[in-house]
Amino acid sequence: MGKLLDSLFRKFGGGADFDAPLAPDQPFLVIGDIHGQLEALDATLDQIASDPDHANLPLVFVGDYMDRGPHSAGVLRRVMALQADDPRDIICLRGNHEQMLSSFLDNPPLNAPVWFANGGVETLKSFGIGVTKLDMRGDRVLMVRERLKQELGDAALSFLQSLPTVWQTGNVAVVHAGADPVAPIEEQEDDVLVWGHADFRSQPRQDGIWVVHGHTIVPDVRVRQGRISVDTGAYQTGTLPTVSVSAQGVHVLGQGGSQQIWPDNTDPHEAS
Structure with missing residues (x-):
């Protein structure tokens, strides 16, 4: 019965607009998809460290x-060291690109083509491993896997x-x-949390839970x-x-302080 009701809910778009208050137990900061942009990450962390209200x-x-x-x-x-050494709570979530790397390590012949085509080549290069399309097959891809495991080391794995x-x-x-x-x-x-869901951006939740997410690029935090x-396409920009994020609203930190983006004059029920 539960599955039938879920199906009808999706089919007919049931439910009202989302109107729950934003009520985390504590204020916190979120950083979106980094995608190998170390300079941008360092600049962002320096900015946080210099802001006494958020540091x-x-x-x-x-x-x-x-x-x-x-x-x-x-x-x-950098993020591993931050999590290990920083006195704050540092929470590192899994993204689909970490999932692709893990899948490659589990089964290189099956998963190399997808990972290589979606940025894996650049990641391997950053570890000093050069590859071509020929390295996606046979014994060569197994050698790439072993080299990557060696370069990552036990702690990163x-x-x-x-x-x-x-x-x-x-x-x-x-x-x-x-x-x-x-x-x-x-x-x-x-898999849904890491890769997304078809109805996520079109159907409001009815349980009052806010969801902060990356993965889908937006021009500005939305x-x-x-x-x-929160993913504004760091690898492109x-x-x-x-x-x-706090009970007072959503702000984006900047050089001149923080800019409030919600609540603001925008209709909070505007669809994506």
Whole structure:
């Protein structure tokens, strides 16, 4: 019966607009998809450190540390060191690009073509491993896998394997890609949180849970129908905004302070 009701809900677009208050248990910061842009990451972290109102807040990364950009190895080392040494809570979530790398390590012949075509070549290069299309087959791709494992080392392999897919405080959940709008957050499938859901951007949740996410590029940080989108395409723009989320609203940190983007004069129920 539950599945039938879910099906009818999706088919006929049931449910009202999202109108739950933004109520995390604590203020926190979010950084979107980095994709190997080490200079942008360092600039963003320096900006946070220089802001006394935000420097000590928990910091959540939504995943996609690697691929596409030129410095995936450096970004990975940077976030690992931050999580290990920083006194704040540093939460590193799994993105679909970390999932592609893990899938490649599990089964190189099957998963090399997809990963190589979606930024894996750039990641391998950042670890000093040059590859061509010929390296996607046979014994050669197995050799690439072993070289990558060697360059990553045990600590990075353990870090990648243990990345969570969701972090929640109060009625705010942070994920990489999105969530099934009719399933409770605690019952979401990992693949949905990492890769997204077809109804995520068109159907508001009815349980009052806000979802902060990356994965889908937006021109600017955007708040719509209980969704806070933070991926502004760092690998294309070289910029990586920091988003502050609290019961007072959603702000983007900048050189001159923070800019409030929600609530503002925009209709909060405007569709994406």
